[in-house]
Amino acid sequence: MVVQIAIPNSNSTVSVATGLFINNEFVPSVDKAEEPIKVYNPSTEEVLCTVTSASVKDIDVAVAAARKALKTTWGKNVTGFERARLINKLADLIERDAQTLAELESLNNGKPVKIARDFDIGDSVGCLRYYAGWADKITGQSIEIDRNMKVAVTHPEPIGVCGQIIPWNYPIQMWAWKVAPALAVGCTIVMKPSEITPLTALKLSELVKEAGFPPGVINTVPSLGSVGGAALASHKDVDKVAFTGSTITGRKIMEAAATSNLKKVSLELGGKSPHIIFESADIDQAANWAALGILYNTGQDCTAGSRLYVQDTIYDKFLSVLAGKAKELVIGDGFDESSGGGPVVSKGQYDRVWNYIDSGKKEGARVVIGGEKRSTPGYYVDATIFADVTPNMKIVKEEIFGPVLSVGKFHTEEEAIALANDTTYGLAAGLHSTDSSQCHRVSTALEAGTVWVNQYNVLYNNVPFGGKKQSGIGRELGSQALDEYISTKAVHWNYGEKLDWPL
Numbered sequence: 001m002v003v004q005i006a007i008p009n010s011n012s013t014v015s016v017a018t019g020l021f022i023n024n025e026f027v028p029s030v031d032k033a034e035e036p037i038k039v040y041n042p043s044t045e046e047v048l049c050t051v052t053s054a055s056v057k058d059i060d061v062a063v064a065a066a067r068k069a070l071k072t073t074w075g076k077n078v079t080g081f082e083r084a085r086l087i088n089k090l091a092d093l094i095e096r097d098a099q100t101l102a103e104l105e106s107l108n109n110g111k112p113v114k115i116a117r118d119f120d121i122g123d124s125v126g127c128l129r130y131y132a133g134w135a136d137k138i139t140g141q142s143i144e145i146d147r148n149m150k151v152a153v154t155h156p157e158p159i160g161v162c163g164q165i166i167p168w169n170y171p172i173q174m175w176a177w178k179v180a181p182a183l184a185v186g187c188t189i190v191m192k193p194s195e196i197t198p199l200t201a202l203k204l205s206e207l208v209k210e211a212g213f214p215p216g217v218i219n220t221v222p223s224l225g226s227v228g229g230a231a232l233a234s235h236k237d238v239d240k241v242a243f244t245g246s247t248i249t250g251r252k253i254m255e256a257a258a259t260s261n262l263k264k265v266s267l268e269l270g271g272k273s274p275h276i277i278f279e280s281a282d283i284d285q286a287a288n289w290a291a292l293g294i295l296y297n298t299g300q301d302c303t304a305g306s307r308l309y310v311q312d313t314i315y316d317k318f319l320s321v322l323a324g325k326a327k328e329l330v331i332g333d334g335f336d337e338s339s340g341g342g343p344v345v346s347k348g349q350y351d352r353v354w355n356y357i358d359s360g361k362k363e364g365a366r367v368v369i370g371g372e373k374r375s376t377p378g379y380y381v382d383a384t385i386f387a388d389v390t391p392n393m394k395i396v397k398e399e400i401f402g403p404v405l406s407v408g409k410f411h412t413e414e415e416a417i418a419l420a421n422d423t424t425y426g427l428a429a430g431l432h433s434t435d436s437s438q439c440h441r442v443s444t445a446l447e448a449g450t451v452w453v454n455q456y457n458v459l460y461n462n463v464p465f466g467g468k469k470q471s472g473i474g475r476e477l478g479s480q481a482l483d484e485y486i487s488t489k490a491v492h493w494n495y496g497e498k499l500d501w502p503l
């Protein structure tokens with residue numbers, strides 16, 4: 001159940017245990033009801049290995065392990081100091097193994113090794129340390145009722161067993177965003193990584209054991225969304241499900257939660273984020289951020305600034321500067337040091353992105369750069385910019401999740417705000433202007449959970465992140481994420497009042 005995967009351009013291999021990680025052991029499926037999952041390298045289209053796929057019965061086993069740990073070794077049975085120590089230890093181990101984890105992430109997801117190591121893993125280590133810092137600082141309240149007779153106190157208790165369902169665009173980082181706050185407050189976890197990118201979650205599971213977490217605190221169950229993901233969402237003994245992925249799947253998860261046990265749900269979903277460039281902006285800087293906004297992670301980012309609106313007075317100039325910047329980014333093999341972006345993650349995603357590019361052409365958008373397929377292997381999509389788009393085009397309305405930018409023109413600030421807010425999504429938005437009153441007015445008017453002013457796509461572990469409208473429910477990161485995993489108990493204490501009976 002351990003495979004050795006060759007690291008390109010070296011004589012080394014990385015070992016991956018391919019079973020289900022339950023109770024700190026890698027185990028086979030109890031009923032082998034599911035076909036093993038084939039895991040691909042998107043740079044070569046080759047199969048890297050197969051991993052065990054959890055069946056519905058395996059999910060039951062993992063949930064039972066998490067429940068047992070919650071009642072015995074974790075939950076209310078472990079101090080915040082000890083939770084902090086273990087989370088910090090896990091962060092140290094991830095930092096120690098950052099290069100290997102980055103190579104594995106690159107092999108399975110396609111993103112450049114240097115980006116996985118310095119950004120995804122760097123931020124994930126920071127995320128674990130941030131929440132380790134919180135673990136012994138989670139406090140309730142003492143609420144005055146009557147100083148001579150009564151007081152009420154609140155206890156922030158762990159909500160319980162958490163199903164965590166994560167996507168393939170940031171396999172390690174989404175893992176860290178989910179597990180860190182849950183562990184900090186004392187929850188136990190059944191983690192379902194994406195079936196497309198399960199390898200680093202399995203590798204991280206080895207580190208969970210090495211760090212010394214008790215068995216059952218974090219369990220990892222690669223599985224198809226329609227099997228393991230759906231089983232977690234509808235499980236009667238799961239207290240909360242945290243999800244990142246598409247809005248369609250988020251809706252299914254909420255329905256499953258509602259019709260099973262009304263578990264708490266947090267959803268971080270899709271986006272079609274607007275990015276506005278006003279005429280006073282520093283054009284060179286704004287073009288850098290606009291390029292980053294759509295090309296980072298090859299556009300496979302829920303916050304991708306995929307709708308760019310440029311003031312008419314600078315439209316042509318800005319487009320030409322932006323096109324030059326976009327061409328400078330090398331989209332190539334993740335093991336090539338010069339690559340700033342990799343292929344898209346899978347054949348499915350590749351076909352999906354190309355369908356959108358074809359639709360943009362058919363609907364009459366003007367191709368400024370890109371829009372042509374490569375003839376070499378790998379799921380590569382080059383930076384593609386469509387100009388002169390109109391609001392009803394599919395490429396303007398729907399999330400593409402690829403390096404495909406739609407650019408439109410506006411005349412007034414009001415028009416820019418109206419275009420930006422003309423979407424069912426509300427995850428993020430950006431604006432560039434050197435007029436500070438305008439920055440304030442527009443950031444207030446934009447309907448989004450995150451607004452970037454004179455920058456784009458930068459997130460910090462201590463700042464909350466999440467969506468409005470159909471981009472999600474709840475917040476990740478910051479102290480707000482802790483609330484997603486806490487159930488507050490109010491204890492009413494009487495030390496003086498006598499009850500006269502009958503009433």
Ligand SMILES: NC(=O)C1=CN([C@@H]2O[C@H](COP(=O)(O)OP(=O)(O)OC[C@H]3O[C@@H](n4cnc5c(N)ncnc54)[C@H](O)[C@@H]3O)[C@@H](O)[C@H]2O)C=CC1
Nearest residue numbers: 166167193194225226229230245246249269270302399401
């Ligand atoms: N907000 C984000 O960060 C993400 C958005 N997406 C969007 O979704 C599109 C399609 O990508 P997919 O991989 O199909 O996304 P998806 O939302 O189906 O997959 C994300 C996760 O949900 C799981 N899942 C799928 N069906 C489920 C179900 N019925 N119950 C519970 N869990 C389930 C998957 O196994 C995976 O772990 C992308 O092109 C992109 O537009 C995809 C991934 C991440």
Ligand code: BAL
Nearest residue numbers: 169244300301302303
């Ligand atoms: N960039 C925020 C995380 C996400 O894309 O899911």
